Amino acid sequence: MSLARHWRLRDQRYRLEGTACDDCGTIQFPPRPLCPNCRSRTLSPHPLDGRGQLISYTVLYQAPAGFEAQIPYAVGIVELGEGPRLTAMLTDVDLDALQIGMSLEMTIRKLRSDGDDGVIQYGYKFRPVQFEGA
Amino acid sequence: MKELAIIGIGQTPVGEHWAVGLRDLATEAIWAALDDAGLDGADALFVGNMLSGEMAQQAHLGALIADHAALAGIEAVKVEAACGAAAAALRQAVLAVGSGAAEVAVAVGVEKLTEQPPADTTAALAMAADGDYELPMGLSFVGVGALLMQRYLYEHRVPKEAFARFPIQAHDNAQHNPHAMFRSPITAQQYADAKMIASPINLLDSSPIADGAAAVVVTTAERARRLSDRAVRLLACEVGTDTVALHDRADLLWLKGVERSTKKALARAGKRHEEIDLFELHDAFSVIAALSLESAGFAERGCGLCHAQRGDFGRGGRLPIATMGGLKARGHPVGATGLYQVVEATLQLRGEAPEPLQIPDARVAMAQNIGGSGATVVTTILERMEG
Numbered sequence: 001m002s003l004a005r006h007w008r009l010r011d012q013r014y015r016l017e018g019t020a021c022d023d024c025g026t027i028q029f030p031p032r033p034l035c036p037n038c039r040s041r042t043l044s045p046h047p048l049d050g051r052g053q054l055i056s057y058t059v060l061y062q063a064p065a066g067f068e069a070q071i072p073y074a075v076g077i078v079e080l081g082e083g084p085r086l087t088a089m090l091t092d093v094d095l096d097a098l099q100i101g102m103s104l105e106m107t108i109r110k111l112r113s114d115g116d117d118g119v120i121q122y123g124y125k126f127r128p129v130q131f132e133g134a
Numbered sequence: 135m136k137e138l139a140i141i142g143i144g145q146t147p148v149g150e151h152w153a154v155g156l157r158d159l160a161t162e163a164i165w166a167a168l169d170d171a172g173l174d175g176a177d178a179l180f181v182g183n184m185l186s187g188e189m190a191q192q193a194h195l196g197a198l199i200a201d202h203a204a205l206a207g208i209e210a211v212k213v214e215a216a217c218g219a220a221a222a223a224l225r226q227a228v229l230a231v232g233s234g235a236a237e238v239a240v241a242v243g244v245e246k247l248t249e250q251p252p253a254d255t256t257a258a259l260a261m262a263a264d265g266d267y268e269l270p271m272g273l274s275f276v277g278v279g280a281l282l283m284q285r286y287l288y289e290h291r292v293p294k295e296a297f298a299r300f301p302i303q304a305h306d307n308a309q310h311n312p313h314a315m316f317r318s319p320i321t322a323q324q325y326a327d328a329k330m331i332a333s334p335i336n337l338l339d340s341s342p343i344a345d346g347a348a349a350v351v352v353t354t355a356e357r358a359r360r361l362s363d364r365a366v367r368l369l370a371c372e373v374g375t376d377t378v379a380l381h382d383r384a385d386l387l388w389l390k391g392v393e394r395s396t397k398k399a400l401a402r403a404g405k406r407h408e409e410i411d412l413f414e415l416h417d418a419f420s421v422i423a424a425l426s427l428e429s430a431g432f433a434e435r436g437c438g439l440c441h442a443q444r445g446d447f448g449r450g451g452r453l454p455i456a457t458m459g460g461l462k463a464r465g466h467p468v469g470a471t472g473l474y475q476v477v478e479a480t481l482q483l484r485g486e487a488p489e490p491l492q493i494p495d496a497r498v499a500m501a502q503n504i505g506g507s508g509a510t511v512v513t514t515i516l517e518r519m520e521g
Contacts, residue, residue, distance in 0.1 A: 030267055055381075056386060058280035065253040087267060
């Protein structure tokens with residue numbers, strides 16, 4: 001991924017910034033220029049709190065180029081408390097202990113370090129909730 | 135829109151074509167189709183392809199292939215819609231001839247996937263998913279299918295072994311298809327023992343990458359009646375879309391693109407579900423076969439597998455699927471697949487399918503080509519031409 005592209009996505013990668021529609025209140029992640037619910041064009045940045053639950057997951061044993069060194073690793077779809085869903089690598093978890101419905105929280109980790117630009121890319125991953133109520 | 139027909143079909147064997155390049159594969163299919171139609175040219179060429187840029191460092195396929203096929207000068211463009219590219223190219227041919235802009239149009243799908251390192255091919259295929267929000271998280275295209283299958287197992291509480299029905303049946307059919315990649319049957323035990331790729335998807339849930347090209351010649355039904363006694367009517371070729379990113383769908387287990395495209399095609403063709411005699415569906419993964427049958431309205435939600443277990447979708451069932459082996463066993467040269475499906479459906483309607491794959495008295499066939507995990511869906515309905 002190009003350096004500019006990674007930089008452009010920094011508010012999403014580092015702090016889960018989505019958008020909230022000023023007209024109907026729908027919250028989106030990732031951000032959008034138009035509200036998919038009411039087509040309003042007035043949306044405001046809306047950071048999400050990074051808590052959610054696992055909707056589905058997979059453990060990859062064959063990786064795309066750039067991720068081979070990490071296999072086996074888990075990727076899941078997480079539904080955030082505010083509603084939006086996202087795809088993330090799952091970390092700090094026994095691969096055999098993954099369960100649909102488990103509570104997860106965001107953490108910042110290295111996504112990969114050997115891209116075309118040779119830069120270390122950081123971004124969100126999700127892990128089992130460490131301290132309930134924290 | 136004029137009434138349309140397919141008057142010629144062509145296909146290369148699906149497999150590893152290391153000795154043949156993209157342009158030669160495409161040309162072979164194009165001229166097989168034109169020869170079949172008894173024509174010596176066309177007004178327009180639409181090339182379905184996904185990954186020529188990544189796999190062969192080649193863009194600009196429309197003009198390149200038109201020239202190589204000795205059709206230089208005609209209108210020719212490439213159409214890309216991930217694994218749905220070939221049927222999307224057919225859609226363009228339908229619009230071109232249906233509108234009167236062209237008398238004869240050729241749609242060809244061509245893909246070569248077997249000559250790069252596997253990790254590079256895996257990364258290239260993953261481009262069917264969201265490049266900002268899925269791929270940077272290490273997701274592969276098999277991984278996308280795996281997220282669907284895991285959810286299916288959870289929500290519908292079916293045993294994983296039940297999915298074996300689809301690949302076993304696909305291989306059973308493919309052994310009789312001379313163009314298929316895998317011409318040997320598989321067993322339930324082999325399915326149970328198959329290597330995991332992205333859990334719960336194992337090697338035998340997954341269609342193989344492959345090289346291949348398939349083509350059809352489209353013209354008006356009126357002209358087809360004059361030119362050929364083997365033409366089939368092209369009643370509908372309709373596109374529906376959905377979100378590219380799986381996580382943007384509130385309900386993972388309902389492919390809205392499939393529902394939209396199927397409904398549009400049935401309405402355009404003036405057909406009901408019960409009138410479809412066979413269904414060439416997009417079984418890229420066994421779970422996609424189940425989800426396609428359900429979202430297209432051929433099985434109730436969560437019941438694709440139970441109907442399959444009863445034999446509903448086998449050769450003697452109420453709706454035979456993947457009659458020549460499907461993506462699983464004929465092979466899945468992604469940007470060519472949609473036209474293999476249409477070529478196979480045409481063979482069935484002509485009564486030219488190899489024994490014992492011929493569906494007796496097949497009159498109406500549906501083919502459904504899916505790009506990504508259901509983001510682009512093209513449904514084509516064909517009917518035998520009477521008299």
